[in-house]
Amino acid sequence: MGFADQRFNVNLSILFTELPLLERPAAAAAAGFSAVELWWPWVDSPTPERSELDALKKAIEDAGVRLTGLNFYAGQLPGPDRGALSIPGEESEKFRANIDVAADFAASLGCTALNALYGNRVDGVDPAEQDALALENLTLAARAADRVGAILLIEALNRPESPKCPIVSAPKAIEIVDKVNAATGLGNARFLMDLYHLSMNDEDLPAVIEAYAAKTGHVQIADNPGRGAPGTGSLPLEELLDQLRKAGYDGLVGLEYKAGDRPSAESFEWLPREAR
Structure with missing residues (x-):
C-alpha cells in the first residue's frame, strides 16, 4: 500500500489561500481533487449573509467538487482563538448562533462531517465551568449534525501551538x-485524528491508531517539523496511513499542510493524481 491507495481531500482554509475564497474550489479541482474541506470561512461572523453562503455554495458546485468536511464557527483561524464553544459569554453565544447555520450549509452540499473545536482556557474562569459549557454546546452540535445526517468531529490540537x-x-x-455520545445517545461523535497535532504532542502514533481507529471519523495530515507536505519532515506518513487502513479506517484523509513559498498547486508532487 501507499499514498496511491488512499483517498484524499484538500483543506481550502490552509491550502490555496493565495487565492480568494470563491476561487479555491476550482483551483482544487484543477489540481485533480474531487473533495474539499473548510474551516468556518467567515472568522468574524457565525451568521454571514445568505448571499455569502450562496456564493460559496455555487463556487463549490460549479467547480464540481464535494464538500466533505466543515468546521463550526471557531473564532480567528489561523490565530489565537482556537475554538469558541467552551468560552463563556460572547464566543459561546456565537457558536450557538452558528450551529444550525453551519449544519444547514453542510447539508445543502451533502457534507457529512462537522468539526467542533474546543475553546482555550480563560483566565479567572473555573475549568469545570468551561467543560460543562462545552459539553452542553457539543450536545447541541451533535444533535444538529444528526439532524442533517452528519457526524460530529472532536479534534485534539497540540500543546506547543x-x-x-x-x-x-x-x-x-x-x-x-x-x-458527548453518552449525553446524546446518538453515537455520532467521532475522533478527528490529526497526525500532525498528535506528533507535536510526542504521542506514539502507531499506538494511537491501534487504540482509536475504530472511533475515528476523519484523519488529517501534515509533516513534522514544519507542517509542510509529506516528505518535507520526518513523519512516516505512508506507513501510518497504511496502518490506519489495515485497522479499518476507510474514510478520506484531509491535507491540512502549508504549501510554503510556492503556489499550493505545486505542493502535490508527492501525491499521485489518481489519489486526489
Missing part, C-alpha cells in the same frame, strides 16, 4: 467523544 487548549492528546479527545 495551542498552550491554552485543554484538548491536546488523543485520550483527552476520546474522553470528550465518549461524553
Whole structure:
C-alpha cells in the first residue's frame, strides 16, 4: 500500500489561500481533487449573509467538487482563538448562533462531517465551568449534525501551538467523544485524528491508531517539523496511513499542510493524481 491507495481531500482554509475564497474550489479541482474541506470561512461572523453562503455554495458546485468536511464557527483561524464553544459569554453565544447555520450549509452540499473545536482556557474562569459549557454546546452540535445526517468531529490540537487548549492528546479527545455520545445517545461523535497535532504532542502514533481507529471519523495530515507536505519532515506518513487502513479506517484523509513559498498547486508532487 501507499499514498496511491488512499483517498484524499484538500483543506481550502490552509491550502490555496493565495487565492480568494470563491476561487479555491476550482483551483482544487484543477489540481485533480474531487473533495474539499473548510474551516468556518467567515472568522468574524457565525451568521454571514445568505448571499455569502450562496456564493460559496455555487463556487463549490460549479467547480464540481464535494464538500466533505466543515468546521463550526471557531473564532480567528489561523490565530489565537482556537475554538469558541467552551468560552463563556460572547464566543459561546456565537457558536450557538452558528450551529444550525453551519449544519444547514453542510447539508445543502451533502457534507457529512462537522468539526467542533474546543475553546482555550480563560483566565479567572473555573475549568469545570468551561467543560460543562462545552459539553452542553457539543450536545447541541451533535444533535444538529444528526439532524442533517452528519457526524460530529472532536479534534485534539497540540500543546506547543495551542498552550491554552485543554484538548491536546488523543485520550483527552476520546474522553470528550465518549461524553458527548453518552449525553446524546446518538453515537455520532467521532475522533478527528490529526497526525500532525498528535506528533507535536510526542504521542506514539502507531499506538494511537491501534487504540482509536475504530472511533475515528476523519484523519488529517501534515509533516513534522514544519507542517509542510509529506516528505518535507520526518513523519512516516505512508506507513501510518497504511496502518490506519489495515485497522479499518476507510474514510478520506484531509491535507491540512502549508504549501510554503510556492503556489499550493505545486505542493502535490508527492501525491499521485489518481489519489486526489
